[in-house]
Amino acid sequence: MIITDTHTHLYSEAFDEDRKQMIGRAMEAGVSRFFIPAIDSTYTISMLQLEKDFPKNVFLMMGLHPTHVKDNYEEELKHVEEMLAKRKFYAVGEIGIDLYWDKSTLDIQKKAFKHQIQLAKKYGLPIVIHCREAFDEIFEVLETEKDGALYGIFHCFTGTLEQAHQAISYNLKLGIGGVVTFKNGKIDQFLNQIDLKHIVLETDSPYLAPVPFRGKRNESAYIINVLEKLATIYNVSFEELAAITTENSKVVFKI
Template identity: 40%
Template sequence: MTLTDTHCHLYLEQFEEDIDEVYRRSVEAGITHIFLPAIDWKSFEKMDDLHHPEITFYKMAGIHPCSVEDVWPFDEQKLADLCEREDVVGVGETGLDYYWSTDFVDQQKTSLRMHCNMAKATGKPIVLHNRESTKDLLDIIKEEQDGNLTGVWHCFTGTEEEGKRAIDLGLHLGIGGVSTFKNAGVNKTVSKLPLDKMILETDAPYLTPAPHRGKRNEPSYIKLIAENLAELHGRTLQEIAEVTTKNAFNLFAVK
């Protein structure tokens, strides 16, 4: 069985002390492919330090909406240079975040549109962060969609209607730890949306799934998310692993 974590920040300092154990548990859980979204310029450089003979890593390039203020004015050419690299499979993560502050919303929106342009220019999918900004995010994607924009709503927590709208706009849905929280309502929503538009992700070290909620997240927990999704859709774990891995490979155009 092959499982794929399409969104993991394994390069962060939270994994420095026990990275070999994290690798071991990932392999034991069946994780063979891990996708690494960037947060800022420095995180992209750290991705090259990740190596394991049984895990394939895929890099992305982008500026997280909460990092936009730190790098403004935005170096659009630097983003273009990174996104055009052959070893980069996705653009992001980008998006909007109104939770921490709304002081830099205009710059976040400008950054998001820049990332959309890079995604369309390179033919690579965009990875979208969304926190308390769903309407604005989907409205911008609608405006930027010219038939060439693909991507994923990372950490999907929307309603059924919002999920369907995102799919209609050409997006996949990233199913993560929140889908295992019984009181969040996301599990019921996920059960009503199509599997062929879903990919699995941990967002490690964040958003740890039940029953480990509150602890550091890691790639091996993707199996818990897959098991929960299997239960929600009445499928076997093997079927979920096959479908979501196929979806991820097709979206990011990897073999």
């Protein structure tokens, strides 16, 4: 059985004390594929080291996270472009719009998002979207870029059934993580109306730990709790759900 974590920040400072042990725990739990989103250029060296340490298990993305779109965003986007031109990445991400922390940067967040979507198309790569309090703004940009070359994952999906269908209409899978286990998460109430072919698993570790670890540091091994919840929602076996969601991840990342 292969379990795939399509979104985990294994290079995070939160894991500096026990990174290899934490990854070892995930592997013991059956998680053997880790897809690593970028944040900004300051993490690139750590990401490359992670890939070097776990070459058969770690797959890197490249991109500029929306909360890190600042005054120097054009310089950061140049770094993204240079890295994409230099070597293989499996997605452009995580990219998108975040209006929770700072609404004043909306215009440049949109520019950075759109530019990186176009980079993904240039290299034939999927995008991995970060959205926080910005569904309308995200969909507005996606509408302008909608074509046969646009595809990827709507990471940490927390929207409504209607928003789920809209995301899927842009050829995006829904990344489902710890939120599905929360009492107030709401997505558990309608997910069974979404075909499993549109679902991939993620942790977003070290963030958004599932119940019963909510509020603590998340890690990739906890994807088991997400799997168990989804198996209940869809009324399928743990093993079948692991197989389907891993296959879905292969469709997106082509590996």
